[in-house]
Structures are given as C-alpha cells and as structure tokens.
Amino acid sequence: MAMPRKGSRPITVDGAAFRxxxxxxxxxxxxxxxxxxxxxxxxxxxxxxxxxxxxxCARPDNQWGSRTITVRPLLVAACVRRALESGWTPSRPGPLxxxxxxxxxxxxxxxxxxxxxxxxxxxxIPEGGTIRDLPRxxxxxxxxxxxxxxxxxxxx
Numbered sequence: 001m002a003m004p005r006k007g008s009r010p011i012t013v014d015g016a017a018f019r020x021x022x023x024x025x026x027x028x029x030x031x032x033x034x035x036x037x038x039x040x041x042x043x044x045x046x047x048x049x050x051x052x053x054x055x056x057c058a059r060p061d062n063q064w065g066s067r068t069i070t071v072r073p074l075l076v077a078a079c080v081r082r083a084l085e086s087g088w089t090p091s092r093p094g095p096l097x098x099x100x101x102x103x104x105x106x107x108x109x110x111x112x113x114x115x116x117x118x119x120x121x122x123x124x125i126p127e128g129g130t131i132r133d134l135p136r137x138x139x140x141x142x143x144x145x146x147x148x149x150x151x152x153x154x155x156x
Contacts, residue, residue, distance in 0.1 A: 004021075008020060010044060011041075011076055011077060013076075013080045013081065017043070018042065018044055018080060019041070020040065020042075020076045022037070022039045023038050023040065034059065035058065036054045036057070037054075037055040037069070038054045039071050039076065041076060041079070041080055041090075048089070048091045048094065049092055049097050050096050051097045052096050053076075053079045053101065054098065055071075056106055067127055068118075069116055074110070075110060083099050115127075
C-alpha cells in the first residue's frame with residue numbers, strides 16, 4: 001500500500017530517491033497515553049514496501065505534555081540506512097516494514113542526544129527550559145511587566 005503523495009517530502013539516501021512524511025493523525029490508543037511519533041518512507045519511483053518508523057517519543061500534538069522531537073532529514077536518512085541493513089527491500093511490494101527505535105538507537109542514529117521539546121499551551125519548550133523560552137509567553141509575561149513599568153497604560 002503506497003503512502004499519499006500529498007504532504008510528503010523528497011530525500012535522497014546514498015543515491016536512491018525516497019519520499020517521507022510524518023503521519024497527520026494520532027492513532028487511537030484508548031487513552032492509555034500519547035501516540036508515538038511515527039513517519040513513513042517509500043521509494044519515490046515505483047514504490048513497493050513502505051517503511052514505518054516509530055520513535056521513542058510522543059507526537060507534538062499529544063495532550064499529555066510528553067516530550068517530542070522534530071523529524072529532520074538527517075534522522076530520516078539514518079533510519080532508511082538502518083532499515084536497509086535490517087532487511088527492508090523498498091522495491092518489492094509487501095506488507096509494511098516497521099522499525100521501532102529505542103532511546104539508545106535514536107541517540108546513536110543522531111550522533112548525540114536528541115533535542116527534545118515539551119508541548120505547552122502556546123508552543124514547544126526545549127526540554128529543561130522554562131516558560132520564558134516560548135516566544136508568545138514572552139509577550140504575555142511582558143504585558144505584566146509593562147503594566148508595572150507604565151502606570152498610565154492601566155488608567156486607559
């Protein structure tokens with residue numbers, strides 16, 4: 001089963017052309033926690049077996065505030081290489097080939113620890129960061145500071 005072309009991005013890995021995309025909707029898990037962040041990869045020309053990569057973090061739209069990452073081409077290329085080493089044959093039709101990454105495998109593929117983000121009301125906070133790391137939160141916090149700094153604004 002081929003993945004939709006709409007919303008996919010091209011990537012070339014070791015001379016071979018692929019398309020990839022992050023899934024648009026979380027899977028239904030019955031409320032037992034956030035859905036994992038997944039993305040799919042297939043050959044650009046004559047697609048066959050689709051690779052589905054499951055990452056050890058949540059989707060950015062999770063409502064539990066679980067950490068997430070941004071899927072970048074570097075990670076996609078590393079996952080394609082790992083899947084090919086594990087027996088994925090993208091030119092042959094067949095069932096989905098699943099690659100479930102652990103925390104250690106993700107760190108190894110990225111060449112260092114991932115830059116996790118924590119979803120918050122107005123955006124993403126870098127893991128270990130504070131509310132002041134959000135651009136919109138600075139505007140909200142500055143309103144309070146502006147009122148203290150300029151009393152004439154409160155009178156109007």
